[in-house]
Amino acid sequence: MAEKANKNNKKKGKWTRRAFMLTGGVIGGGLLVGIGGNMYVNKKIKEYTGTGFGDGSSLNAWIRIAADNTITLAVPRSEMGQGVYTSVPMLIAEELEVDMKSVKVIHPQAESPYANTQLVAGSPRDVHSGFNIMEKVASFLPVVATGGSTTITDGFDNLRIVGATAREALIQAAADKWNVGTDDCYAESAFVHNKKTKEKISYGALAEAASAIEIKGIPTLKKQKDFKILGKPVQRLDIPEKVTGAAQFGLDARPDNMLFAAIKHASYHDGKINSISNQTDIEKMAGVKKVILLPEGIGAVVVADNTWRAKNAALALDFEEEGNDTLSSEEIAKLQEETIANNIIATPLDKGNVDEVFENSDQVIEAKYNVPYLAHACMEPINCTVLVDNDKAEAWVGHQGTSLVVNAINQATGVKKANIKTNITYLGGGFGRRAEIDMVLNAAHVANEMKGTPIQLVYTREEAMRHEMYRPAVASNFKAVVNKDGTIEAWENKMALQSVFYSSIMRIMPAMAEPPEKDPTSIEGAANLPYDIKNNRVAFGQLDLPIQVGNWRSVGSSQNAFFTESFIDECAQAADQDPYEFRKNKIQTKPRFLAVLNKVAEMSNWKTPLPEGKYRGIALHESFGSIVAQVAEISTQGENEFKIDNVYCVIDCGRIVNPDTIEAQMQSGIVFGLSAALYGEITFANGEVEQYNFPQYDMVRMNVAPVVKVHIMEVDEYPGGVGEPGTPPIAPALTNAIFAATGKRVRSLPLMKHGYKFV
């Protein structure tokens, strides 16, 4: 991982797959201004996006200070519960020398200073060595988006530089005023102090003068030991308004004269509605204003005077439609088998000679694993509100990609990008679903047909669940040879799945699509295992199906951790070794992995046997630059009935920004992974999704949620992500515990399907 972080920083000039997904069509219409120098702090762009900033002077695009010392910071990342409205200000405030209490947050428009370089270039912007070409591309596109657990990785250095540069300008302004050297001044709690005279001046009184001062070079950043804010648990800035009902989500937008709209999609995935047979009847229903068939017949929208009337009318729509009305989950399972047997398209890892080992061994272990399609099921149903008026448009939406919203509205309406204003609200959950643009395209299309009236389009829970971009169903077939001493002599993993990468890019930017065999998400968490394996092959085949698949919290790792960490347990069993010791022996040259695994063993008292009726399982997985190990502890309640008592979770995410947020994200990721492991399954019959709503697609609730104990390693390495890495290890940790309890290996999810109950 240390290795990985460094490598990450050197990996220049290469597009990441998330870049493809999140750039959208911004190419060709981006804001080509202000490149050169550090985009984050470039003075030319300091007046960017006054919207919402309020009074005062801009020190750069991120910081405005008012005369009364109110500090307003731009947070161009989306707050979906992962705490960026606090962590981004923390990074700036640390160097700016202001207290978190005096900070206000606004969400700016999608403009170049706010680009997420990590997402595009695969590395944070390197302010020390100037811009490489991909960083420049990232800057002028700009890709203002949130995903892939990149906010901190992108901003850890740069946001501190943003704060430090502004602080230096404020100090310079004070020194000029007092006619002393800057060495005679220091900054603290939004004041500049004069060391000699003990005078002080507020930032507010200095801001105007400071905004005209150019700071050359990059100020020295604070040492970790001097941090006052970073690494300490900081109360989140968004929480107070989330306990009073005041927090605004996309569905809470209420622009004047707004109408409500509900969608009904075509029944079949990739299907097409040719006509609406009862349009006139629907248009006569109470409150209904208009019925609109969407382009390509992908669905129809009813506009009405409230959501209730719109959704009832949409439900009553009758379609003449066509599409694949035979597709079924059984057929998909068969196709997966055939694909693995006959249609492997890529072998991204082929080390040593796997075949030779298998041929010469009579001890080959084999196992077939699979997982189903999964829905994101964000708590806030998918929605978007758009107003198109003359040559302008405005959107209110909780979305992961501000620039994608602008792009989609432009695509659907033709309104110039410069004339599109976004209001990015809180997201009622994102998990990858809110990086898609379908809701924006559809709302914009309807708003364009009803110019002058804001339209709030909602997907009812049923529509949201039955028509989304699922985590793909995946089959994974393993073969291994494990020596008596526990060495893994050979390992082979052949998978069959739909390509998330290909499916996403075809929706957003088909011109830049790369073939499915190039998809790195398919093997994410399968080909980069930390274990010493002598001969190792990881290969996959692609299923071509009319189902849309997309990024689901932790993406490839969401299935691959379950597959690999279960099969590693099978290998341990074959060698007759303890699952922890077995793993430990194979990561001796990986100190960060080893430390995390040892810590989780210590926390869970792994070496002490549990009392009668209690069992445990372990898993270790790296994703998004962070290493997580978990131990699940369960107790038998009855026949095939368990309680998940405790989950011990250790994370190494490098340097720590807000430990309370990291803990919360681990707890959250674990519950998210458990809902999938216990209940999550989207199935197809006759071309349609069989699950409609929570009664068929259930979630872990209070009674099942385990107590999660989190330990965060203190590691002085560049930070990794925390929003996703908590999810992957929980399924295998749990199923390994079930194996310990029952002697039965769980090779497919969800557990509910095998008759297991959790209380």
Added chain:
Amino acid sequence: MELKINGKTHSVEVEPGMPLLWVIRDELNMTGTKYGCGVSACGSCTVMIDGVATRTCTFPASAAEGKEIKTIEGIAAAGQLSAVQKAWIQHQVPQCGYCQSGMIMAAESLLDQNPNPTDEDINKSMTNICRCGTYQRIRAAIHTAAKMRAEQSGLQG
């Protein structure tokens, strides 16, 4: 029909069968109460009707006539956060926050009926869904709120 919400009477003209949720959100524009499933499965839409936590996405508005309706906006009395709200901040409960109006209403109602609930009581009565998985902190916050309420009533009594 006339609806009394957070002490104020509103008159609305809607079909009697229209669920209370949509009257509150779309007719009265009080958006603190959330839509999550529409089938009484998630609890996002929970408000108190005559003191009882009720899922309003399936509750006809007409059935709430003449009753005291309290939404999340009516919880902070005279600008003072309730014990539950304070405990929610202390334990840093919300993540995305979308489910939390419903969670807080359910917790207020639980504590009204059972001032000192055990974990088991909490498991039984808090059946709302939080997709962000904030359950552990909700449980801790309910225990803290129970203590705060007891102290408050001790002071008053």
